[in-house]
Amino acid sequence: MSIIKPHKLGVIAGPGSEYFTSKVVKHLRRLYLERYEKLSASMAKRHGMSEEDVLKAVTFLDDLNNKKIPRSKCPSSFQCPDFTVKVKYTRFANGEEKAEVLDAVRGLRVFIVYDLSNMEPVRVAGADEPIHLSVNDHLMFLLTTINAIQLAGAESVTLVLPTYPYARQHKKSGREALTAAMFGHICEMLGVERIITLDIHSREIENSFANLHLENLHGSYQTLIALHKLIDFSDPDLVVVSPDTGAISRNKFYAQSLHRPLAMLYKERDYSIVSKDAKHSNIKSINLLGNVQGKTVLMADDMIATGGTMILAMRELMNLGAKKIICMISLPLFNGNAVEAFDAAYKEGVFYRIIGTNAVFHGHDLLDKEWYVQADITELFARVISRLHHGRSISPLLDNRKFIQILIDNSQANPQAPLPGASATDPDRD
Numbered sequence: 001m002s003i004i005k006p007h008k009l010g011v012i013a014g015p016g017s018e019y020f021t022s023k024v025v026k027h028l029r030r031l032y033l034e035r036y037e038k039l040s041a042s043m044a045k046r047h048g049m050s051e052e053d054v055l056k057a058v059t060f061l062d063d064l065n066n067k068k069i070p071r072s073k074c075p076s077s078f079q080c081p082d083f084t085v086k087v088k089y090t091r092f093a094n095g096e097e098k099a100e101v102l103d104a105v106r107g108l109r110v111f112i113v114y115d116l117s118n119m120e121p122v123r124v125a126g127a128d129e130p131i132h133l134s135v136n137d138h139l140m141f142l143l144t145t146i147n148a149i150q151l152a153g154a155e156s157v158t159l160v161l162p163t164y165p166y167a168r169q170h171k172k173s174g175r176e177a178l179t180a181a182m183f184g185h186i187c188e189m190l191g192v193e194r195i196i197t198l199d200i201h202s203r204e205i206e207n208s209f210a211n212l213h214l215e216n217l218h219g220s221y222q223t224l225i226a227l228h229k230l231i232d233f234s235d236p237d238l239v240v241v242s243p244d245t246g247a248i249s250r251n252k253f254y255a256q257s258l259h260r261p262l263a264m265l266y267k268e269r270d271y272s273i274v275s276k277d278a279k280h281s282n283i284k285s286i287n288l289l290g291n292v293q294g295k296t297v298l299m300a301d302d303m304i305a306t307g308g309t310m311i312l313a314m315r316e317l318m319n320l321g322a323k324k325i326i327c328m329i330s331l332p333l334f335n336g337n338a339v340e341a342f343d344a345a346y347k348e349g350v351f352y353r354i355i356g357t358n359a360v361f362h363g364h365d366l367l368d369k370e371w372y373v374q375a376d377i378t379e380l381f382a383r384v385i386s387r388l389h390h391g392r393s394i395s396p397l398l399d400n401r402k403f404i405q406i407l408i409d410n411s412q413a414n415p416q417a418p419l420p421g422a423s424a425t426d427p428d429r430d
Helices: 018-047 051-065 135-151 179-189 203-208 220-228 245-258 308-319 338-347 378-389 401-413
Strands: 009-013 087-091 097-101 109-113 156-161 194-198 213-217 238-242 262-269 283-289 296-304 324-332 353-357 372-375
Touching: 009 018, 009 378, 018 051, 018 109, 018 378, 087 135, 097 135, 109 135, 109 378, 135 156, 135 179, 156 378, 179 203, 194 378, 203 213, 213 378, 220 324, 220 353, 220 372, 220 401, 238 245, 245 262, 245 296, 245 401, 262 308, 283 308, 296 308, 308 324, 308 338
Parallel strands: 009 109, 109 156, 156 194, 194 213, 238 262, 238 296, 296 324, 324 353, 353 372
Antiparallel strands: 087 097, 262 283
């Protein structure tokens, strides 16, 4: 396989995931163009060739690996493939769904990029207007796409799911389903080789798989870059607060990295009540372990769903004397009327900013809010796809603690220095 031109790589966008996928593909093309430029210069120097001769040699090898006999003139510059595989998605009047692969995928290593949490209206065949799809509608589209790709002769199928479906149903206390594990078992049965996701709610989900590989990425580096635009990492009045016991490890890491104190909110819940929205939470009481008086509070969590517990926590911190509250969220779901609830809380002065990744698609109703800041994680996914396709280690991208510590230490030592880009988390820069 060519290290610079991946003939066997194909990328599919699920319905509603076209924008996220297009950004991933754009980064992939840039990565391969940059890789070729580095290789061309190195090969020319190593073998005493001109860069024009290197291009001719690379083109010759590419033509030998191509499925079709080349008919056009030899290119004067490096040509990077598009990677995109077109799929037609259809929803019938009775609710049944179908995926039809429009491009040949035989022998390809296919990556399906699908934002299963997208609640925005999407366009599919069979519907005159954009329609809302539930997570279960998205799941059926995903399963039919996997099956269609396998039947079309793909070499392998990898799912790129920024949000893992049913991740919160990973343990049972009574007669209930382990739906998070069940989804993985279905994917295994369909022949899926790997799932790439972001900040999965519980790493124990991976333990239920026999052959399926789960790669859990972290968007902490990208969200910290966004955070640095809002605050000074060397601020002595900065304190990290864990919103609950489940998020203590995540916030402990930030506190240690920033060399700042860690506090925690302890919540008493009534689990007989299901949280429907921000005004109807199952929290009975909140207690703070630590001090936030006159402090800038940083809280980190894996997701915001209805947002009720987060708003209650932030309001309690403000009542206890917090000066400013910023939340970093990997998966900003904002289900139900969460956007309206946070908008009202912001106008009350309950918090300062929410930083979320673009792992979940949102329209301008959220992105245009003054209080919301979006961090882009598409380059991270592109680098993981490239490394997996070429059989290279992805460990540096899975564990980004070293790069985060370097980022914070350099910023605290020299607050005026420009921050590195997202590519700084990859030591080889692909």
